[in-house]
Amino acid sequence: MEVATKLAFRYLAAFGLGETLSFVTGSSVDDLRRDPALRKKVDALLKKEYEGAKVIIKDWARAVAEIAAVLIDHGQISGEQAKEIYSRQLNGRPT
Incomplete structure (x- = not known):
């Protein structure tokens, strides 16, 4: 703050x-x-x-959770992997 x-x-x-x-x-x-x-x-x-930040977090919660899971499991995520996760949520496909 x-x-x-x-x-x-x-x-x-x-x-x-x-x-x-x-x-x-x-x-x-x-x-x-x-x-x-x-x-x-x-x-x-x-x-x-x-x-405004709360709205963004709520809107992208599924993608953020999936990215967090990848980071927990693998310690890193590529830009392409993150882009694919966000694209799936943006297009309404399950993440």
């Missing part, structure tokens, strides 16, 4: 991708403590992206 919070802070306050063109430097933790409005925006962005 620390890395995600820092990235969200930079996205909103340092890269000019928030609602304002203001630029903030320094420690994101210090700036978040001093600016409740920025803290609220960072929190909202983190919640939005967390919900």
Whole structure:
């Protein structure tokens, strides 16, 4: 969460991708403590992206589980094997 919070802070306050063109430097933790409005925006962005990540994980759970099983059994997986697993799920075939 620390890395995600820092990235969200930079996205909103340092890269000019928030609602304002203001630029903030320094420690994101210090700036978040001093600016409740920025803290609220960072929190909202983190919640939005967390919900999106949960949807992706849910949508691809079968493929992820199969890839995990291959990794457990063999210690590695090729790009082609992973691509085939994802393709099967994408095309509705059993993984």
